[in-house]
Amino acid sequence: MRTRVTELLGIEYPIVQGGMQWVGRAELASAVSNAGGLGILTALTQPSPEDLRREIERCRELTDKPFGVNLTILPTIKPVPYEDYARAIAESGVGIVETAGRNPEPFLPLFKEAGIKVIHKCTSIRHSLKAERIGCDMVSVDGFECAGHPGEDDVTNLILLPLAARRLKIPFLASGGLGDGRGLAAALAMGADGINMGTRFMVTREAPIHESVKQAMVDASELDTALIYRSLRNTARVFKNEIAQQVLAIEAQPGETRFEDIRELVSGAKGKELLENGELDQGIWSAGMVVGLIDDIPACEELIQRIVKDAKAIINDRLQAMVAG
Numbered sequence: 001m002r003t004r005v006t007e008l009l010g011i012e013y014p015i016v017q018g019g020m021q022w023v024g025r026a027e028l029a030s031a032v033s034n035a036g037g038l039g040i041l042t043a044l045t046q047p048s049p050e051d052l053r054r055e056i057e058r059c060r061e062l063t064d065k066p067f068g069v070n071l072t073i074l075p076t077i078k079p080v081p082y083e084d085y086a087r088a089i090a091e092s093g094v095g096i097v098e099t100a101g102r103n104p105e106p107f108l109p110l111f112k113e114a115g116i117k118v119i120h121k122c123t124s125i126r127h128s129l130k131a132e133r134i135g136c137d138m139v140s141v142d143g144f145e146c147a148g149h150p151g152e153d154d155v156t157n158l159i160l161l162p163l164a165a166r167r168l169k170i171p172f173l174a175s176g177g178l179g180d181g182r183g184l185a186a187a188l189a190m191g192a193d194g195i196n197m198g199t200r201f202m203v204t205r206e207a208p209i210h211e212s213v214k215q216a217m218v219d220a221s222e223l224d225t226a227l228i229y230r231s232l233r234n235t236a237r238v239f240k241n242e243i244a245q246q247v248l249a250i251e252a253q254p255g256e257t258r259f260e261d262i263r264e265l266v267s268g269a270k271g272k273e274l275l276e277n278g279e280l281d282q283g284i285w286s287a288g289m290v291v292g293l294i295d296d297i298p299a300c301e302e303l304i305q306r307i308v309k310d311a312k313a314i315i316n317d318r319l320q321a322m323v324a325g
C-alpha cells in the first residue's frame with residue numbers, strides 16, 4: 001500500500017500505533033514497526049528523560065525500522081520537564097514525533113532542527129488547521145469514538161474525516177474507532193492517508209499489559225466505555241468498569257464536581273498497577289468504542305496483515321464490483 005503517510009514516514013503500511021500511557025513501551029512499538037506499521041513509544045511512560053533515552057535505545061535494539069515517540073503535553077498535578085523530554089527525543093535520532101494535548105508550537109523549532117517529522121494529534125478541524133499552519137507535517141484526526149481525550153465537541157469521524165480531506169493540505173491519519181480492514185478502507189475512502197489505532201493495539205500479544213485486561217476488552221461490547229471528567233471539561237473515554245461508574249455517579253451529583261472528589265479513584269499510579277496486575281476494578285484505563293469490534297488477541301504482525309488483506313479485498317472486490325460496468 002502506498003499513501004502520502006507511507007511515503008512520508010518510510011513505512012510499508014499506512015497503520016500507526018498511537019501513543020499510549022503505560023502501554024507504549026519498546027515491546028509494542030518495535031512489534032508494530034517490525035510488522036510494517038509505525039510503532040510509537042510514549043515519552044511520559046518513562047519516569048525521566050534519561051529513562052526515555054534508554055527506552056529509545058532498547059526499541060532500536062528490537063527493530064531496525066522507523067518508530068516514533070509520543071509527547072503528550074497536558075496540565076498535570078506534578079510538573080513535567082517537557083523541555084528535557086523533548087531534548088531527549090531530539091538528541092536520540094528518532095525521526096518521528098507524535099504530539100498531543102496542548103499546542104506543540106514551542107517544541108517545533110527543536111524538532112525541525114533535528115529533522116524530525118511531527119504528527120500532531122487533535123480532535124477538531126480548527127486545531128488540525130492550526131497544526132498545519134504552524135508547520136506540523138501531518139495530523140492525526142481523533143474522532144469522538146477514540147480512547148483517551150476526545151475533546152468536548154463530540155464530532156465523530158464520519159464528519160471529521162471528510163472535513164479534514166476538504167480543508168487540509170498536509171496528509172492526515174484517521175484515529176478513533178478503527179480496528180479492522182473495513183475501518184482502513186473506509187478511512188482511505190473518506191480522504192485519510194492512513195489510520196492510527198490505540199485500543200486495537202492494546203489487545204495484541206506484544207502489548208506489555210496483563211492478560212486479564214486484554215481479555216476484558218475482548219469480552220466487552222461497544223457499550224462498555226464511559227466518558228468521565230465531562231463535568232471538568234476534560235473528557236476522557238475509559239473502560240466502563242466499577243471505578244468509572246463510581247466516578248460518573250460522583251459527577252452526576254448536584255453542584256460542581258471538584259477534582260479532589262475523584263482524585264483517589266482515578267490516580268495514575270492505580271491505573272498503572274491495574275495494567276500490570278490485572279485487578280480490573282483497581283483504577284481506570286483508557287479504551288475506545290472499538291472494543292466492540294475486538295474479539296481476539298493476535299500478534300501485531302498477524303493483525304496488520306489481516307487489516308491490510310481485508311481492506312484490499314474490500315477495495316478490489318466489493319467496491320470494484322459495485323462500480324464495474
Ligand SMILES: Cc1cc2nc3c(=O)[nH]c(=O)nc-3n(C[C@H](O)[C@H](O)[C@H](O)COP(=O)(O)O)c2cc1C
Pocket residue numbers: 017018019020021023042070072099100101121142145146147148149175176177178196197198199200202285286287288289290
Ligand atoms: C491505554 C491508552 C492510553 C493512551 N494514552 C495516550 C497518551 O498518553 N497520549 C496520547 O496522545 N494518546 C493516548 N491514547 C490515545 C491513542 O493514542 C489514540 O489516539 C486512540 O487510542 C485512538 O482511538 P482508538 O483507541 O479508538 O484506536 C491512549 C489510548 C489508550 C487506549
